[in-house]
Amino acid sequence: MFRLLFKTVVVLMLVFFIGNYLIYLKTGQMPLRDMRERMGNDWLVDLRELFSPDQLAADAKQAVKNVSDKVSEPEPVAPTKVYKWTDANGQVHFGDRPAVSDAEQIEVDTRNVISAPEETVSVIDQQGAATEAGAQESALDKARAAAEAMRQRVQQQEQAN
Structure with missing residues (x-):
């Protein structure tokens, strides 16, 4: 001890x-x-x-x-419009603009959402050319473009290895 x-x-x-x-x-x-x-x-x-x-x-x-x-202190709640519709194949789609006339507007709880900054971002499209994405492009389009750019980057890294 x-x-x-x-x-x-x-x-x-x-x-x-x-x-x-x-x-x-x-x-x-x-x-x-x-x-x-x-x-x-x-x-x-x-x-x-x-x-x-x-x-x-x-x-x-x-x-x-x-x-x-x-x-x-309450967080400011941003009004968000999201539309939901079903296509001819029965697949459900969501978007910030209605693609069909019978799209249903739904409410989204945005209290715990982190928003991307509203800046001009360089995004790589499917042909590999850089395009400028600004505030006029919807958030859904930005997310799709970012996912595509990430997929292409992963493919490039896999090919390099």
Whole structure:
């Protein structure tokens, strides 16, 4: 038991002193000496004030208040129009524009959705030519183009290997 305690103390001291030496090598400052100089003679009093139960409780209340303020703020919900229709083969399709006249508009919950930025993006089409996709192109078209570009990139990587 004594050996285990002794080994533990030795390892902790080695970690502590090696850590201080590494900090010295990185910054050129001695952490132990600087800490003693910063704290002065009343370092124990300062340490007690820093970790007093009242200060810890005040810090915890402030942290809870910050988190609750962020959580209680409602996220803006963007109106999203999505249309659903069934083709002649019985396959169900979704899109942001109705492709047929009997397309049904459905509601989509967008609270946990991450939207892509509305920037001009260079996308590779099926012929391999780069085209400019802007805000006029629908999000669904952008997603399809990105999926196609990803598929082509995977094919290129497989051919290279």
